Amino acid sequence: MRAATASLLITGAAQAEDTVRIALIDPLTGPMAAAGQSAIEHLKFHAEHINETGGINGKKLEIVGLDNKVNPQESLVQLQKAIDDDIRFVTQGMGSSVASALLTAVDKHNTRNKGEEVLYLNMAAVDPAFTNERCSFWHFRFDAHVDMKMNALTDWVENQPDIKKVYLINQDYSFGRAVASSARRMLEEKRPDVEIVGEDFHPLAKVKDFTPYISKIQASGADAVITGNWGQDITLLVKSAADSGLDMPFLTYYGAMAGVVTQVGDAGVDRIYQVNEYYGDFEDPEMAEQQVRMYDETGWDYYWLRLSTMLDMLQKAAEKADSTDPVAIARAMEGLSVETPTGTAVMRAEDHQMQLPLFISVLKDDMKYGAEGTDFNYHRIAKIDREAVSLPTSCKMRRPR
Structure with missing residues (x-):
């Protein structure tokens, strides 16, 4: 029994080392669930494309959904769950009040836990303060702010x-x-x-x-x-x-x-x-095809173009850094650009605010x-x-x- 348990633990650890996981901390139940559900389905849809094109520096990308009910305190509980599960990348977008709590918590965690840093990929919380007076090295915003x-x-x-x-x-x-x-x-x-x-x-x-x-x-x-x-x-x-x-x-x-x-x-x-x-x-035929395919496969529309851009940039940064370490990826992402169906998107190094x-x-x-x-x-x-x-x-x- 002990040998079997040890074997399972080793197998799980090996799988974790071969996988980059991103936790989506957003509403997946309740009155705002449609926003969170559409986002996680888009993330999973584009993650398949990332995995088919080399993954994140050769590692498989996995999306993990954590329901926060648009509540800042519940979001902190879910963030800690992600950290305890050794998830080093989190994304969120529904509610700047939630984003504010996460930003503070991620900053504190990274200050106190060298070598176990977490990167916060903000996909829709658009309070301008987050890339102005409250800007952080550990925070990157992929949406235009207010x-x-x-x-x-x-x-x-x-x-x-x-x-x-x-x-x-x-x-x-x-x-x-x-x-x-x-x-x-x-x-x-x-x-x-x-x-x-x-x-x-x-x-x-x-x-x-x-x-x-x-x-x-x-x-x-x-x-x-x-x-x-x-x-x-x-x-x-x-x-x-x-x-x-x-x-x-x-x-x-x-x-x-x-x-x-x-x-x-x-x-x-x-x-x-x-x-x-x-x-x-x-007008772009490839994007039009993706719109149709995503709706057919998931029942959700292709609304979150920025989520595809975010994952594409993460993939490119990992390749540039030759690493999946959050600190190395953060440094590589500064000033990085990716081509999207609507034009070039650039992650401004000065404040980690996407320009698009x-x-x-x-x-x-x-x-x-x-x-x-x-x-x-x-x-x-x-x-x-x-x-x-x-x-x-x-x-x-x-x-x-």
Whole structure:
């Protein structure tokens, strides 16, 4: 019995040495589960491609899902589980409050545990502070942050003379307040004639019926809405707007997240806009093929282009470093670039903030590649080049010696 047990332990250790594991710490159950489930399915889908093209410096890539229920304390519990299981790479994106807790915890762990460092790959938590005053050597962000997206969105609004009155509605935590603040600041700079006619902050993932908020928007006289809502909160918000017949553009960060298209359908056509690194009406035949294949295999849309970019960059950094050690990969990733279907993405060494092109798109019908099994998807109306998306940073990073 002891010999058999020892044999199993040796086999497990050997398998671990041949595998690079990434823990996704995000909601996999509860009201925001669709966001986490779509992300983990995309990670697993692209991990197959990584493994078919050499893995991570010759090692197999494995994705491990850890459910945090969008709760910072639960996220810390899951982070410790990952560390105890010798997982050296974690990724997360749903909620900047969670990201803040993880960033602090990863920094502390790495300071106290030399040789056992963990790398935090941020795929969607976009509070600007994380690559400005709170920047960390152990943190890399693969999504454009709040101000980068708002800069692109308000560049577009600047040339829309019909938009004169804007209503802001956002989730009541650091990310939602950052979106509102950024919208106010940038509209004042670019369109001082635009009036902010209302502003609401609502609890994260708590509102079941947005009708009272839609009534306030209707009464305000607004002719456009700006929102950073994500997950259930964007789905229910735009559904309520559609049910109420609210006929105005919703300028969103996450209008194409899982569930929105199915819930809104025709009522969202030419009304729901988004700013993102990806849009569904894709011209590239290889990317179009991946969209179709992923939906057929997983039942989820190919929404998270940045997750493919993240894994491609991790693979390239490991090859450059000739190592899967997190410290070596972090150093190799600084300044690294990868080619994506939308253009070159660069990980800025100064603050570990990905620099990438963004797109403004709008929901359309009769699309060649429909989202969520429908004929609806997002059609590109504007591209903002990487250089125009880029913003300066206040980061003063301390690097390990």
